[in-house]
Amino acid sequence: MSGFWGVTRAIVGREFLRFIHQRERFIAALVRPLVWLLIFAAGFRAALGLSIIPPYQTYITYETYIVPGLCAMVLLFNGMQSSLSLVYDREMGSMRLLLTSPFPRWWLLFCRLFGSTAISILQVYAFLAIAAAFGITLPTLGYIAVLPGLVLGGLMLGALGLVLSSFISQLENFAGVMNFVIFPMFFLSSALYPLWKMAESSPLLRDICALNPFTHVVELIRFLLYLQLNWHALAWVVLSTVALTLLAVWGYDPARGLMKRKG
Amino acid sequence: MGQVGRTRDQSETGGHAAMTGGLSVRDLSFHYGQKCALDAVSLDVAPGRFCALLGPNGAGKSTLVSLLTRLLVAPEGDIHIAGHDLRTAPRKALAALGVVFQQPTLDLNLTVRQNLGYFAALHGLPRGEVPGRIDAALGRLDMRARADEKARALNGGHRRRMELARALLHEPKVLLLDEPTVGLDAAARAAITAHVHDLAEQGLCVLWTTHLTDEVRDSDALLVLHRGQILHAGITGEIRGDAPLSDWFLAQTGAAA
Numbered sequence: 001m002s003g004f005w006g007v008t009r010a011i012v013g014r015e016f017l018r019f020i021h022q023r024e025r026f027i028a029a030l031v032r033p034l035v036w037l038l039i040f041a042a043g044f045r046a047a048l049g050l051s052i053i054p055p056y057q058t059y060i061t062y063e064t065y066i067v068p069g070l071c072a073m074v075l076l077f078n079g080m081q082s083s084l085s086l087v088y089d090r091e092m093g094s095m096r097l098l099l100t101s102p103f104p105r106w107w108l109l110f111c112r113l114f115g116s117t118a119i120s121i122l123q124v125y126a127f128l129a130i131a132a133a134f135g136i137t138l139p140t141l142g143y144i145a146v147l148p149g150l151v152l153g154g155l156m157l158g159a160l161g162l163v164l165s166s167f168i169s170q171l172e173n174f175a176g177v178m179n180f181v182i183f184p185m186f187f188l189s190s191a192l193y194p195l196w197k198m199a200e201s202s203p204l205l206r207d208i209c210a211l212n213p214f215t216h217v218v219e220l221i222r223f224l225l226y227l228q229l230n231w232h233a234l235a236w237v238v239l240s241t242v243a244l245t246l247l248a249v250w251g252y253d254p255a256r257g258l259m260k261r262k263g
Numbered sequence: 264m265g266q267v268g269r270t271r272d273q274s275e276t277g278g279h280a281a282m283t284g285g286l287s288v289r290d291l292s293f294h295y296g297q298k299c300a301l302d303a304v305s306l307d308v309a310p311g312r313f314c315a316l317l318g319p320n321g322a323g324k325s326t327l328v329s330l331l332t333r334l335l336v337a338p339e340g341d342i343h344i345a346g347h348d349l350r351t352a353p354r355k356a357l358a359a360l361g362v363v364f365q366q367p368t369l370d371l372n373l374t375v376r377q378n379l380g381y382f383a384a385l386h387g388l389p390r391g392e393v394p395g396r397i398d399a400a401l402g403r404l405d406m407r408a409r410a411d412e413k414a415r416a417l418n419g420g421h422r423r424r425m426e427l428a429r430a431l432l433h434e435p436k437v438l439l440l441d442e443p444t445v446g447l448d449a450a451a452r453a454a455i456t457a458h459v460h461d462l463a464e465q466g467l468c469v470l471w472t473t474h475l476t477d478e479v480r481d482s483d484a485l486l487v488l489h490r491g492q493i494l495h496a497g498i499t500g501e502i503r504g505d506a507p508l509s510d511w512f513l514a515q516t517g518a519a520a
Contacts, residue, residue, distance in 0.1 A: 003387030010384030014370070021372040093366025100332045101385035102357040108385075255336040 007103050008111045015115030018085075019122075029077060029123045030130065033070035037131060041066050053194055055226035063136050068222035069191025071124045071146075072214065075154045078123065080182055082116035083161030087168055099252075106249045109162060113245075116161075117154030124150055142225040149224040152237050153217035159244035166251025189215040190222075213240035284345045285309045285468040286331075286437045291340030293326055300326040302491040304340070308470055308484065310436065313463035315479040315499070316472040318488035319516050324472045325365070327488070328441045331470075332362055345436035345468075358386065361435035363426050365442045371415040375406065378414055379429050386433045400428040404458065420451025427455065437468045444478065452478070476509040489516050 019026065045062035052059060089095040098108055128143065164177055186192075188209050195215070199206040209215050216236035223230040250256065286308040293301040301323045308314040318324050329335040331342060333353055342349040345359035369378050376397055383393045401407045404424045414422060423443060430438060440459065444452040456478045463469045471478070479485060481500030486493055494515060495502055503511040 006384045006387060006390060010381050014373075014381055017373060017377070018370075091366075093364050093368040094370065096332065096334060096362075096364050096366070097368040097382065098385065099334060100357055100360070100362055101387075102354040103385070103387065104354075254333055255338075 004103065004107065007101065007107065008114070011098075011108070011111035012115035012118060015112070015119055019119050025081070026123065026126075029074060029081075030126055032077065033073055033127050034130060036070055036073070037063060037066065037136070038134065048193065048197070050194070053196070055223045055228045055230075064138075065194075066192055067128075067131060067136060067138065068225055069189070069218045071127065071150065071221050072153060072189075072191060072218045073186060074124045074127055075117075075120045075150065075157050075217065076182060076186060076214065078116060078120035079154070079157030079159075079161040080164070080177060081161075082112075082158060083165035083168075083177075086112075086162070086165040090165075099254075105252055105254070109248060109252055110245075113155060113158045113162060113248075116158050117151060120154045120158070121147070121150045138225050139227060142227055145227050146221055146224040149217075149220045152234075152241060153221060156213065156217060156237055156241040156244060159241060159248050162248035163244055163251055166248060185212060185214045188212050189218055191215075191218045213237065216240070284436050285312065286345075286439075286470055287341075287343040288331075289341045291327075291330060291337055291342065293323075293330060293335065293337045295326075300491055301330070301337075304488070304491070304493055306486055306493060306496065308437075308468050310468045311463060311466045312484050313460050313469045313471065313480070314484040314486060316470060316486045316488055317474065317476065317479065317512060318472070319474055322488045322516075323491040324488060325441070326491075328365075328439065328472065331439055332360070333357060358433065359436045361430035361433070361438045363423070363430050363438075363440040363443045365445060367422065367426075369414040369422055369426065372413065374411050374413055375401070375417070375425055376410045378425070379432060382429050383432055388433055396432055400432050401425075403431070404428045420447050420454070423447060423451065423455055424458075427458070431462075435467075437470070438462065440469070440471045442472055442474070444473070444475065476507075476512050479508060487512070487515060 041063045048062055050060060050062065050065055056064075086095065089098070098112070099105060101108055125143075128138075132138075160181075164181065168177070188205070189212050190198075190209060191214070195206050195209055198209055213236055216233040219230050219233040220237050223233065286306075288304060288306045291301055291304045292299070304323075304327065306314075306316075316324060316327070326335070330337050331344075331349075333349055333356075336350070342356070344356040347356035347359060349356040370381070373381070379397045379400065380393060383396065384390075388396065397410070398407060401410055404427060406421065406424055406428060409417065409421065409425075414425070417425065427440075427443070430440075438459070443459075444455060447455070459469055459471060460480065460483075473479070479499050481498075481503075483499050485495065485497060485499040485502055487495040499508065506514070
């Protein structure tokens, strides 16, 4: 049993060390949501009228509305970034080192997933701290209550990254992930606009948004930040996490042939 | 066909490596879609043996290495590492296997000691033993003084030595090296080849894949892999006869084309 714990510590520790050595990555991960929050939202607040919808009890500014969506955005980009580094690891060979460990492969993958999630969460809190410094604050206890939601959302999006990395054979194909996964997931969600607003323009798009698991990550985070639990979102996120994790384990099954390429 | 028959005979004289703790492969086949990469490959390497697996590019060496390290699993054939079946007891089999991959697998931002520590944890070595084992492993390769340097600061030869030290950290029974001298200068190449020969003399079972004939000694076991099949198996000096190994190898793989 101590061996399992040792593996976890080593893999998570390595993720942290890599993170520390890539300061540009940390800054990029912070700048992205801050640009949205401080520039996009400022410009957009006049254009978009928000009514009072749960979990909010008063009128809120647009900046306040998009904070949960931007937290989820940090998780999304990080999950994809970590799968990008998995593809890179595979080309470089350090993935081989990891997968030839005698520990079960699903455990190794889970540790990796857990490590990248921990780093995502660190970045979310850094983002929330800067947002607070600019006067966009949330209920104090909400900062703690949101933690389980961030863990779950991070695991879900990390698992999605794992799935993608197991199907992408080369680094070059990764640009497609940006276009076909990150942007649609982000824009077809409640991160930037509430779903009822979307329904005004297109009921079909609203339905797609409602099916998008990323929407439910955003809503889970939004409600937890205001000390409420959105059971519907929670169920969706748990279900997606389980499904994506199973798919990732299947994707990395050696009999299926992750390494099925020459070289 | 005659040569394949001979392969069988020769490999069986190698003893029952599956029983004695070496490496044993039986009827291993693997296909990439339609393309056959390995065709019913069988081989045995006994403990204390340095076995060179010689093959031109595209012979199937990389596929064999992926199968031996369980990065791939073949639908047909059996692999035993130190008596453990890789299919039914993968954890025990992988625990008995040390690997030096062709691709560099070091984390260049970490120190030598951190790299080895990471590996030790991946293999579940008891935490208290790790520093001592790392010192011993680095000491054997004269790398102890470099333990706290970043991997990035090491030259190619030293990085390889460090990967070798790492592969021995969990005291494997079988050591697999996949073209370990690629990109090294002549001196580093000679040093690492000599060191691994010493390890075999001390009782380790070594499988060394290469396409460079000068890394193979006359007393080494030799397997020639060509187009997914074992063309020859035996002792290098006996197989090559009077011809230099490089000429003999070229004639074999050229003529068989």
